[in-house]
Amino acid sequence: MALSWRARRRLALLLLLVGMPAYVIVAVTVMSLLDRPHWAVELAIYVGLGVLWALPFRFVFKGVGREDPDA
Structure with missing residues (x-):
C-alpha cells in the first residue's frame, strides 16, 4: 500500500524532528x-553515516517538497 502525499509529508517531518x-x-x-x-x-565515517541514514527513507x-498532486 502506497503512502499518500500527506502521510509521506508527516512521516518525513517526524523522521527529521525525531529520527x-x-x-x-x-x-x-x-x-x-x-x-x-x-x-x-x-x-569520512560521519559523512558515510549521514548518507546511510537517508537511504532507507528516500521513498518518504x-x-x-512539491505541491500535492491530488489537489
Missing part, C-alpha cells in the same frame, strides 16, 4: 566509544 537527532546521538556515542581516529577518517522524502 535524525536520535541517529546523531547514537552515531556520536558509538564514535566516542572508539579511539579517536585521524580527522579525515572521522569525517521523494516528492514531499
Whole structure:
C-alpha cells in the first residue's frame, strides 16, 4: 500500500524532528566509544553515516517538497 502525499509529508517531518537527532546521538556515542581516529577518517565515517541514514527513507522524502498532486 502506497503512502499518500500527506502521510509521506508527516512521516518525513517526524523522521527529521525525531529520527535524525536520535541517529546523531547514537552515531556520536558509538564514535566516542572508539579511539579517536585521524580527522579525515572521522569525517569520512560521519559523512558515510549521514548518507546511510537517508537511504532507507528516500521513498518518504521523494516528492514531499512539491505541491500535492491530488489537489
